[in-house]
């Protein structure tokens with residue numbers, strides 16, 4: 198389905214489209230190999246609590262460096278993995294490695310894992326989460342899954358039953374890219390969600406109009422009892438504004454870009470040292 202590939206209209210003889218489709222096919226094969234030969238890795242981006250009594254979080258983000266294509270962005274290869282069904286074994290691998298990694302981190306730090314709607318619709322998410330927790334021995338309360346808001350157009354009853362089962366394990370659930378998708382208040386009411394991550398696009402621009410939106414989103418999310426994370430925070434000005442609005446967590450380049458395993462362990466250890474050092 199060409200439209201699904203994000204190509205407006207069907208122009209079979211368009212040479213650009215032709216090479217686009219070939220490249221996509223190529224990428225899919227390369228991704229297949231990457232999964233088999235485990236040439237994928239995770240990086241981690243800190244999510245910093247406003248209150249010191251709250252645990253730090255780390256979001257796991259997939260990275261793929263291919264011999265032929267070089268570094269491929271997850272915004273390119275995740276959709277390909279979703280179309281081809283590769284997302285299921287891939288997502289399983291991410292869950293397992295993320296939980297194993299989190300076990301070595303200072304106590305109480307929460308690992309956040311992005312989960313695709315296709316993992317949910319395939320029916321394997323719950324078993325994959327259980328197996329990752331059992332295999333690693335990680336406490337369920339230290340795992341949080343992130344689901345992007347755009348998926349709410351899917352079967353809401355099924356989605357909410359899966360999320361409920363996930364939450365019953367003691368795992369936290371977050372809505373990612375909040376504010377960009379289709380979620381009406383009616384959806385939100387029916388989904389068992391702990392946290393909303395306000396999309397970067399609301400934080401990028403700080404003109405008066407955007408600030409009004411930001412303020413309204415934060416007020417609504419707080420009123421509904423969600424924890425609020427602001428993502429994509431790059432400047433001190435943005436950080437101060439968000440702290441002023443009372444968001445619970447801040448994530449973005451201002452604190453740290455996504456970093457590798459060694460750097461993330463060090464980053465966490467430094468924060469905890471600092472905390473202990475506080476008078």
Ligand code: C2E
Pocket residue numbers: 242257258259270271272275288291311312313343345373374428429430431448449450451455
């Ligand atoms: P996301 O989950 O919303 O992750 C945030 C993205 O914004 C990440 O891009 C991160 O590197 C980037 N980012 C963080 N802070 C800043 C900032 O201050 N400024 C700017 N400009 N960007 C910032 P990344 O790593 O390229 O990931 C893109 C998307 O790919 C993710 O968006 C997520 O939807 C998806 N993704 C990544 N890893 C996985 C995975 O393991 N499974 C699934 N299903 N999706 C994944």
Ligand code: MG
Pocket residue numbers: 256311343373
């Ligand atoms: Mg995310």
Ligand code: MG
Pocket residue numbers: 373374394428
């Ligand atoms: Mg996000």
Ligand code: MG
Pocket residue numbers: 373374396397428
């Ligand atoms: Mg995002």
